[in-house]
Structures are given as structure tokens and as C-alpha cells.
Amino acid sequence: MHVEIVSRGFDPWQELRSYQDRSLPAQQGKYGATAVFVGTMRDFNVNDQVLLMTLEHYPGMTEKYLTEIYHKAAQRWKLLDGLILHRVGELRPNDPIVLVAVWSAHRSEAFEACRFLMEELKSHAPFWKKEQLKNGTRWVEKNN
Amino acid sequence: MLHLSYCEQSNDAWDKYSVAVKTIDVQVRFFASLRERLGRAEDCVTLPRGATVAQVWDQVSGGEPLPDNVLIAVNMEYAQSEQPVQGEDEVAFFPPVTGG
Numbered sequence: 001m002h003v004e005i006v007s008r009g010f011d012p013w014q015e016l017r018s019y020q021d022r023s024l025p026a027q028q029g030k031y032g033a034t035a036v037f038v039g040t041m042r043d044f045n046v047n048d049q050v051l052l053m054t055l056e057h058y059p060g061m062t063e064k065y066l067t068e069i070y071h072k073a074a075q076r077w078k079l080l081d082g083l084i085l086h087r088v089g090e091l092r093p094n095d096p097i098v099l100v101a102v103w104s105a106h107r108s109e110a111f112e113a114c115r116f117l118m119e120e121l122k123s124h125a126p127f128w129k130k131e132q133l134k135n136g137t138r139w140v141e142k143n144n
Numbered sequence: 145m146l147h148l149s150y151c152e153q154s155n156d157a158w159d160k161y162s163v164a165v166k167t168i169d170v171q172v173r174f175f176a177s178l179r180e181r182l183g184r185a186e187d188c189v190t191l192p193r194g195a196t197v198a199q200v201w202d203q204v205s206g207g208e209p210l211p212d213n214v215l216i217a218v219n220m221e222y223a224q225s226e227q228p229v230q231g232e233d234e235v236a237f238f239p240p241v242t243g244g
Contacts, residue, residue: 061220098244127243128176139177140242
């Protein structure tokens with residue numbers, strides 16, 4: 001599995017392709033299901049147009065937390081592999097923010113684990129977003 | 145009251161001294177809007193042995209009550225304010241997380 005905090009723009013589809021080619025050959029023929037979530041920055045939040053977003057994290061704890069929740073998910077749903085990439089730094093609307101992908105034998109584990117990972121990430125992973133609006137900046141106060 | 149913090153020191157003499165006077169040094173970190181509000185990303189406090197996270201907060205905030213929505217991590221694991229801290233621990237305080 002691979003967890004990475006990425007400080008420059010990435011293409012989630014290319015990363016997925018490249019991870020699948022590079023790291024999954026050992027699992028070829030074993031995974032029947034791949035579930036993927038990609039989060040992308042929008043240009044609008046709570047009635048305001050967002051021009052730019054800065055994503056901060058807690059170096060060390062963020063990676064540790066994401067790795068731990070993957071291992072929790074892998075035990076609960078028997079996953080074969082997983083990939084979590086999350087941006088930090090400056091983002092503009094339409095930039096990918098996060099990629100979560102899991103591979104498993106069957107679809108119900110893949111769907112559920114992917115959902116679980118995203119919900120845990122949103123609730124507990126130490127990241128903070130600061131938005132640049134037309135008339136100033138604000139910290140996003142809580143996740144949806 | 146003279147407050148001395150030897151957080152930057154790390155040597156045998158200081159270690160013996162701190163054992164004798166029963167104090168511990170704790171590294172503190174702040175993130176996001178809390179960092180902006182407190183005006184610093186890091187701090188270091190010297191506390192009596194057996195101190196808890198709540199006492200760390202008390203010192204870094206100048207006696208402000210710990211807000212309900214401030215999250216705590218000790219050595220990069222989530223923790224509660226009642227948790228005791230040990231020498232060289234890293235205690236982080238931060239607002240609700242908003243990743244993803």
C-alpha cells in the first residue's frame with residue numbers, strides 16, 4: 001500500500017494507472033474489484049467564490065494517521081492493496097485534492113472500505129484548508 | 145516569578161538537574177487558525193513531572209480555558225486533555241480538521 005502527501009499537482013488517473021502497473025502485478029488475477037474516490041477542488045463554498053486554497057497538514061502525524069486507517073480498513077474488509085494521495089500547498093479550482101483507491105476480491109469490500117477511508121480522512125486526518133475569497137481569506141471551519 | 149525554560153538544552157548536567165527538581169520539558173506545536181491566533185507555530189514549556197496536557201495548554205495560552213473544539217495530539221496520536229505528559233513529548237493543539 002502507499003500513502004503520500006503530495007506538494008505539487010498530480011493527475012489521479014495517471015497515478016492510479018502507474019500504481020496498478022508498478023505495484024499490483026503480484027495481485028494480478030486476485031482482485032476482482034477496484035474502488036476509487038477522487039476529490040477535486042471546487043470554485044465555490046458556502047455562498048462564496050473561492051479563488052485559491054491553501055492546504056496545511058501536520059507532517060508526520062498526517063501520514064501516520066492515513067497509514068493507520070488503511071490498516072484498519074484492510075483488516076476489516078480484507079483488502080489486497082490501497083493507495084492514498086493527498087495534496088498540500090496551494091490549489092486552484094479544478095485541482096485534484098485527494099485520491100483513495102482500494103483493491104479487493106469482491107465489490108462490497110471495495111465500496112465499503114473506500115467509503116470508510118474517505119469518511120475517516122474527512123473526520124480525523126490532520127489537514128486544514130484556508131480559502132482565498134474575493135474579499136479576504138478564511139479558514140474552512142468544518143467539513144461537510 | 146522567574147520562569148526559566150531549558151527546553152533547548154540537552155546535556156547530562158541539565159538532565160540531572162531536571163531529575164533533581166522534578167520537571168519535564170515538552171515541545172508544543174500549533175496549526176492553522178490556532179497558530180495564527182496564538183502568534184506562533186511552536187513553543188516549549190517546562191512543567192512539573194506528572195503534568196497533564198491541560199497544564200501544557202494553561203501555560204501556552206496564558207491561562208485561557210481550553211476551547212471545546214481544540215483537538216489534541218501527543219506524539220502524533222490523538223489524546224485528551226487529562227492525559228499526563230512526559231519529558232520530550234510533542235503536544236500539538238489544532239482546530240477541527242478539514243481535509244479531503
